[in-house]
Amino acid sequence: MEPISEQQFEQGAEALTVPQAIANLSHDDLSLRYYAAWWLGKFGSLPEVSLAERRVAVDALLEALEDESDRTELGGYPLRRNAARALGKFSDRRAVPSLVGCLNCSDFYVREAAAQSLGMLGDVSCIAPLIRLLNGGVDAAQFVPGRPHLTQPYEAVIEALGMLCAGQAAELIRPFVNHAVARVQYAATRAMYQLTQEAEYAERLVQALRGGDVQLRRTALSDLGAIGYVPAAEAIATSATENSFKLFALKGLLERQVQMDASDELSERAMQVMSLMDTLL
Amino acid sequence: MFTFCHASIVCFQALSSLLTAVTTISLTELILAIEQADSPVALISAVRALSAARSPDAIPMLIRVLGFNNPGAAVAAVDGLVQLGEEAVEPLLEQLDGYNYGARAYAIRALAAIADPRALGVLLEAAETDFAPSVRRAATKGLGFLDWHKLPDEAITHGQAAALKSLLYISHDPDWALRYAAVVGLQALASRNDSAELVRVVLNRLGELLQLEVDAATRARVRFAQRSLHIWSDRLLAASR
Known part of the structure; x- marks a missing residue:
């Protein structure tokens, strides 16, 4: 097993150019539109793509957020999901108002993708609308009967609020640390660490690295990477998951450490993290 | 995985050579234990035991384990192959898995470490x-x-x-x-x-x-x-x- 990127790399054998992908977003073949939206998120947002092309790609993806033609049997909007996910990668805040609009979409997965992307774009104007999705607290956070998901994308919303340093959301998020669903627990734990910097939250995630479910160990790894909790370096390197996941998590720690070091001199801790990363290549 | 694993492998080797002396577990039995392992944890222990035997006859099975989609077992098999060193090189080169990239990554890691x-x-x-x-x-x-x-x-x-x-x-x-x-x-x-x-x-x-x-x-x-x-x-x- 590899992180998502490698699996998608296998599937996404077809190479496109940015203009082709943009054109495909309005192609008659719905599957080509869907693939083009994914492709733009993955490759169209890379720094080597010109600023002008990236802007045009964002315009086209914003249009795809309004799509009505690609519907699932249950009324979902596959193209909108991919477009909302892709828009998080472009660092283009023009997408914020439309993504905030998506938080009210009837499709759970569109709301989830929008919350994730809003967390990445870092614009604090979306904090209030994100907080509204937590209305009703833990009691309202139940499974939708017959569906594999909760009433709202709690995991994505809580993670986004953590990334946005939304201190005003801390009291709302705290009870989710004990939510029945482990992934929601981890999201809340990770956000609480970001909002309070209290080590006990990060240490809970370190404990989770020893859990019995490999999927949850991977989630805890990526959470520790996202918060850059450097004391977890050894525990990450020795956890029972694939090297790729551990390498990516340690990268998050290294980035945080280098940021904290400020000076151009490498710190002992930074070098220790790199030595661990070297063993995982 | 590394400091911890190496320490436990050393322990395991000591334990396993003791066992070998006492009960004379044959290589065939060690290999059979891998084939019959009924849980991921049992598989990992069986592979560690085979690795610890340090026998060139274990090489084909250790290479097979790389493709079992069990990271713990694969790491134990890589450790065993690396300890065998030069002897494992030709078999690893010949049996590189063209289809399973997970197995290939472990084989390449073994080759890189040797x-x-x-x-x-x-x-x-x-x-x-x-x-x-x-x-x-x-x-x-x-x-x-x-x-x-x-x-x-x-x-x-x-x-x-x-x-x-x-x-x-x-x-x-x-x-x-x-x-x-x-x-x-x-x-x-x-x-x-x-x-x-x-x-x-x-x-x-x-x-x-x-x-x-x-x-x-x-x-x-x-x-x-x-x-x-x-x-x-x-x-x-x-x-x-």
């Missing part, structure tokens, strides 16, 4: 062209750590030049993790030979990377490599005076 230069051709190809990033990373790092002295003198310069060319090429890859692996490989390659010219070429490329690198983690690794290599190249210069 560091036998007979793997050079396979590592070059895997590092430059494999479709799976995990395989490319393992091979890229491996190119830097080969034990060149196992080659005849006249082949060393040629082999190192090929590894250097490949690592320089990969240091331009769009994937940060591959650039990171290339920096690790370049540092190792430069600090494992006494050619001041090769060290100079590597230091030049690291200097360029420091200017161009956008990824903070990879930049940090470039600085780490520069730091280690400057110490090395000062020593080389001092020795040549």
